[in-house]
Amino acid sequence: MADPTITVQAHCKLLLHAAKYPHAAVNGILLAEDCKGKESSKGLKYVDCVPLFHVSLGLSPMLEIALLQIDAYCKGKGLVIAGYYQANENYNDNEINHVASTIGKKIKENFHDGYLLVVDNRKVKSNCVSQPYKVFTLKENGWKEVDKKGGNSSEDELQKEECLEALLMSGEQRKLRDFDNHLDDVRNDWRNLEVNDMIKQLT
Amino acid sequence: MAQQMSLSEARTILKKFRDEQTRDSHLIINLWNSVLMDNCHKLGDELWLVYEQVCAAALDCQRFDTAELCIQALDNKFPKSIRVRRLKGMLYEAREEYTDAEEEYNSILEKDETNMYAKKRKIAILKARQKISEAIHSLNDYLKSFMTDYEAWNELCDLYLSQLDYNNAAFCLEELIMYNPHNHLYHQKYAEIRYTQGGNENIELARTYFAQAVKLNPNNLRALYGFFLSSSYLAVSSNKGVKDKQLNQKYSAWAAEQIQNKYESQQPESQLKETKVIECIEKLLDSLQAN
Numbered sequence: 001m002a003d004p005t006i007t008v009q010a011h012c013k014l015l016l017h018a019a020k021y022p023h024a025a026v027n028g029i030l031l032a033e034d035c036k037g038k039e040s041s042k043g044l045k046y047v048d049c050v051p052l053f054h055v056s057l058g059l060s061p062m063l064e065i066a067l068l069q070i071d072a073y074c075k076g077k078g079l080v081i082a083g084y085y086q087a088n089e090n091y092n093d094n095e096i097n098h099v100a101s102t103i104g105k106k107i108k109e110n111f112h113d114g115y116l117l118v119v120d121n122r123k124v125k126s127n128c129v130s131q132p133y134k135v136f137t138l139k140e141n142g143w144k145e146v147d148k149k150g151g152n153s154s155e156d157e158l159q160k161e162e163c164l165e166a167l168l169m170s171g172e173q174r175k176l177r178d179f180d181n182h183l184d185d186v187r188n189d190w191r192n193l194e195v196n197d198m199i200k201q202l203t
Numbered sequence: 204m205a206q207q208m209s210l211s212e213a214r215t216i217l218k219k220f221r222d223e224q225t226r227d228s229h230l231i232i233n234l235w236n237s238v239l240m241d242n243c244h245k246l247g248d249e250l251w252l253v254y255e256q257v258c259a260a261a262l263d264c265q266r267f268d269t270a271e272l273c274i275q276a277l278d279n280k281f282p283k284s285i286r287v288r289r290l291k292g293m294l295y296e297a298r299e300e301y302t303d304a305e306e307e308y309n310s311i312l313e314k315d316e317t318n319m320y321a322k323k324r325k326i327a328i329l330k331a332r333q334k335i336s337e338a339i340h341s342l343n344d345y346l347k348s349f350m351t352d353y354e355a356w357n358e359l360c361d362l363y364l365s366q367l368d369y370n371n372a373a374f375c376l377e378e379l380i381m382y383n384p385h386n387h388l389y390h391q392k393y394a395e396i397r398y399t400q401g402g403n404e405n406i407e408l409a410r411t412y413f414a415q416a417v418k419l420n421p422n423n424l425r426a427l428y429g430f431f432l433s434s435s436y437l438a439v440s441s442n443k444g445v446k447d448k449q450l451n452q453k454y455s456a457w458a459a460e461q462i463q464n465k466y467e468s469q470q471p472e473s474q475l476k477e478t479k480v481i482e483c484i485e486k487l488l489d490s491l492q493a494n
Contacts (some may be wrong), residue, residue, distance in 0.1 A: 023226060023263070058364045059395040061409075065428045072483035090333060098367060183425050186469050191477070 003135055003146045004044040004083070004115050006030075009199050011160045012167055013176065013192060015132060017051040018087040018119050020173040024054045027103070028178070029070055030083030030117070044113050046083060050190050051178035057086070058099050066179045073191075082111045085133065087119035094120045096136060096143050108138050116143060131157075163202045172198055210245060213238040218249075221256055228263035231256065235269065251280060258290050262297040270294055285311050289320055301328050319349055335362060353379060360392075369400045387419035391426045398433055403442055409433045410454070417461075424465060431458035431484075438491050452491055459484050 010030060017026050028051040032044055050070050053062070067081070074080055084107050086100045096104070096118060104116040116136040123132045136143040167173070176195055181188040213234045220227065235257045243250055258273035274294060277287045288311055295304035305328060311321040322345050329338035342359045349355065360375035376393040383389060394412035397405040410433035416426035434454035441447045466480050475481065 022228075056361065056364065056392075056395075058367075058399070059392075060399040061395050061429045061432050062425060064432060068483055068487070069478060069480055072479040073477060076477065076479055090331065093333065097365070183428075186424065186466055187471075189474055191474075 004032075004046055004113075006046045007048070008156075008160050008163050008203050009196060010046045010049045012164050012199055013051065013195060014049050014085050014117070015119070015124065015164055016167060016173040016176045016195065017054075017178060018121075018124065019168060020176050020178075021054040023089070025057050025087060025089040026051065026054045026178070027057050027084065027086040027100070028052045029067070029081055029107075030085060030115075031070075031074060031079045032082035032111075034074075034078050034080040036080075044082065044115070048079070048196075049085065051176060051192075053180050054178060055180050062179070062183060063103070070190075080111060081107060082113070083107065083115045083117065085117035085119065087121060091121045094118050094122070094134060101143060104136070104143070105138065114138075115146070159203060163199060166202050167195075167198065208234070208238055210238055210242050214246070214249070217253060217256060221252065226263070228260035231260035232264050232266060232269065235260075251277060255286070255290065259293070262293055265297065267294070267298065270297070285315060285318065285321075289324065292321070292324055296324070296328060296331065299331075301332060304328060317348070319345075319352070323355070330362070335366060338362060339366070351382065353382070360396075364396070369396055372396050373400075385419060387416040387423050387426065390416035390419065391423060391429065394426070394429050394433070398429060403437070403440060406433050406436050410437065410451075421461075424462070427458055427462050427465075431455055431462060434458065435487060435491055455491060456488060459488050 014028055014030075017028060020026075028049050030046045031048045031050065032046055050066075052066050070081060084100065084104050086097075088094065088097065096116065100116060100118065104114065108114040116138075117133045118136065119133045120131075135146045137146050138144075172195060175198075176192055177188040177190055179190050182190050216234060217231065217239075219225070220231065235253075239246070239253065239257075243253070246253060254273040254277050258270050258277075261267070261269035261273065270290075271294070274287065274290050277284070277290070281287055288307060292304045292307035292311075295301070295307060305325060308321040308325050311318050315321075326338050326341045326345065329335075329341060339359065339362050342355060342362065346352065346355055346359065356375045356379050360372045360379075363369075363372035363375065373393060373396045376389055376396065379386070379389045380393060390412045394409040394416065397412065398409035410430060413426045413429035413433060416423050417430055420426070434451040438448050438451035438455055441451060463481050463484060466475060470478075470480075
């Protein structure tokens with residue numbers, strides 16, 4: 001199986017989420033275009049992401065609510081919940097823990113080709129971010145890291161790096177809203193349209 | 204952004220962060236570099252608090268040069284201060300020189316055996332080294348002497364959660380609720396843990412505590428959602444007969460209404476149209492009635 005392609009928007013938003021809460025674990029949902037019934041040989045492409053939590057990742061009720069809402073939103077948009085990302089609290093910890101594994105499996109039950117992304121904290125620096133996450137897929141005997149065959153061209157990578165750097169420089173991570181922010185105040189929009197626009201302008 | 208800020212503005216922001224214990228280390232460092240560093244002689248006695256604050260922020264951002272500068276200045280002003288030595292310990296920690304850090308804290312504890320900061324830092328080291336079960340053990344010991352340290356109970360709860368030990372995590376919250384029966388957040392978190400554990404008995408407990416959280420703070424959306432989820436669950440799977448199911452159905456309809464009102468009154472229409480929250484809740488409610 002080839003590794004999934006990740007658009008600039010999904011890439012930047014998930015790293016902005018980690019940058020907004022550097023002292024906490026964060027997680028979120030990756031969205032892909034719904035290709036059901038359509039021929040698609042291009043492989044999986046993550047077009048967007050929804051940042052979920054930074055307070056407590058291991059409790060289920062708010063996660064259920066978040067997934068219900070995101071699912072309802074996706075159906076209207078021709079998108080589908082297709083993956084999960086997590087950045088752990090401990091700087092040196094880039095392993096899959098129980099929470100990631102459980103949520104990842106649940107997503108895979110509903111979307112067969114789902115992947116799990118774990119942010120490699122050590123590779124996220126303000127001036128150079130390359131291959132900042134590990135990509136895992138579920139095999140019979142557990143989660144296995146996917147070999148990167150360079151599905152993304154180096155030009156893509158460069159664009160992502162430049163875009164993220166510009167976003168971080170302007171402090172755009174402060175504008176990113178996750179589902180925890182949404183639950184604090186429903187006006188906080190987890191779709192992050194403003195950040196999306198900013199990313200569009202930069203690319 | 205930070206360049207145009209005046210000294211007094213920067214000062215106010217830092218003071219606000221100190222009072223509210225906001226952790227925005229990156230901004231603190233930016234303010235320090237762009238405004239405060241060159242004007243520190245104008246800060247008066249506030250300077251020492253600012254040094255302490257900037258030092259902690261610098262450690263967060265791995266800016267060791269700035270941290271060293273702050274510690275040096277504080278050390279000159281307050282030689283032998285335990286508070287300054289704590290910062291030194293934290294500098295070791297940030298560099299991952301844990302043995303040196305531990306020595307620093309141990310020597311603080313030799314002088315002042317009830318120093319809670321040094322004790323907590325030592326537990327933080329265990330956590331940083333991913334020795335979670337040892338950290339849990341030490342934190343339990345610590346809480347025997349500092350029973351009213353709410354943050355510590357909360358931390359212990361999260362450590363237990365990371366180990367999937369829900370019963371002990373719930374116990375920490377029970378302690379917190381006992382000391383602060385009017386804090387809705389503790390009720391809410393307790394309920395979230397019980398809900399996560401699952402099973403009719405736990406979900407009934409969850410419903411009760413979510414309800415109490417809503418009563419204490421009707422604006423707590425997490426608690427409303429939790430109340431909605433747990434009563435919806437019981438409306439389908441309660442083993443206490445038809446009457447109990449109907450009662451729970453009523454509860455969930457009430458919660459749904461509260462949640463929908465919140466969205467309708469607060470979220471802009473364009474957002475509602477795309478996120479479809481109202482319809483989503485409506486659908487869940489309908490599925491209960493069909494049961």
